[in-house]
Amino acid sequence: MLRRSLLKFLVATPLGRMAAGLAAALASAVAIYLDLLQIDVKRRDRETGGGELYLPYPRLRGSVSVEEALANRxxxxxxxxxxLTIEELSQLLWAAYGISETTHGLxxxxxxxxxxxxELYAVVGExxxxxxxxxxxxxxxxYNAHSHSLTLRKPGDFRExxxxxxxxxxxxxxxxxSLVFTAVYHRTTRVYGERGRTRYVPMDLGHAGQNVYLQATALGLGTVAVGAFYDEEVSRILDLPPDxxxxxxxxxxxxxLSYRLTEKELIQYYQRRRATR
Ligand SMILES: Cc1cc2nc3c(=O)[nH]c(=O)nc-3n(C[C@H](O)[C@H](O)[C@H](O)COP(=O)(O)O)c2cc1C
Structure with a gap:
């Protein structure tokens, strides 16, 4: 009887419908939160499974300007x-996806x-x-961004x-x-849906990838973004979870060989192009 009148209240009155809506929203928020908690715990277990190796702290000053890094990339x-040295690896990982704001961990x-x-991995050769x-x-x-540390996931030289x-x-x-970027798509799609998958995650990757390029250039190192590979094979080698x-x-x-663009060379290029317009 009580259940019937509660149901009637929830379905038939505007106040009841609002209360039901709020309860449903609350329930789904709790479910998402518990879900995230679960994912987080699993991921943390996986991250810390092999013991943490603290990297040297990243440097926030360098001798190469952004303009030079852009020109010579x-x-x-x-x-x-x-x-590489451990300091160079540390700097590359930080530049790629490290912490640059300490209130929210941006x-x-x-x-x-x-x-x-x-997520970011380093495949280190012998x-x-x-x-x-x-x-x-x-x-x-x-790479554990928040502690700027590495966890060994799989010993051995996997470069071949x-x-x-x-x-x-x-x-x-x-x-x-080799640095390997992976994506956990649902972190973005749960907020943005399909647009997260087709646009935002690839955009995020582009930003982080360019950071690696520019930091490598500034350190006198070289890199190349490789997108051509068999996904399943790379997932197997890295032991990636299904998500x-x-x-x-x-x-x-x-x-x-090092690459250097000079201002003279660039100006001549523009002048030639301008002359033929
Ligand atoms: C999405 C993407 C995928 C790429 N995949 C490969 C690849 O599989 N192998 C490779 O050697 N270079 C790859 N590259 C590098 C491009 O070939 C390179 O950026 C392009 O030739 C321009 O040269 P630059 O980077 O020196 O300016 C890729 C670049 C991008 C942006």
């Missing part, structure tokens, strides 16, 4: 057989609704990264497997380190 596919790359759908007293163990490392997965592009085999999709592989190394 090229996709670099040939590297010297030399390791990042170096803009992100639609600050949802930060990307003797690929020099530390103070030796080399970082070869392996696949997960990654090279095969990337249609045998030799720069993936030869680079001492994570690999998007970019960015091999990084010391360029065999």
């Amino acid at each position: 090229r996709s670099v596919r040939e590297y010297r057989e030399e390791p 990042r170096t790359a803009p992100s639609a609704g600050a949802q930060y759908p990307l 003797r690929g990264v020099k530390t103070g007293d030796g080399y970082l163990a070869a392996g696949i490392y997960y 497997e990654l090279y095969h997965a990337a249609l045998e592009q030799t720069w993936v085999l030869k680079a001492p380190v 994570e999709t690999p998007l970019y592989i960015m091999p990084v190394g010391r360029p065999l």
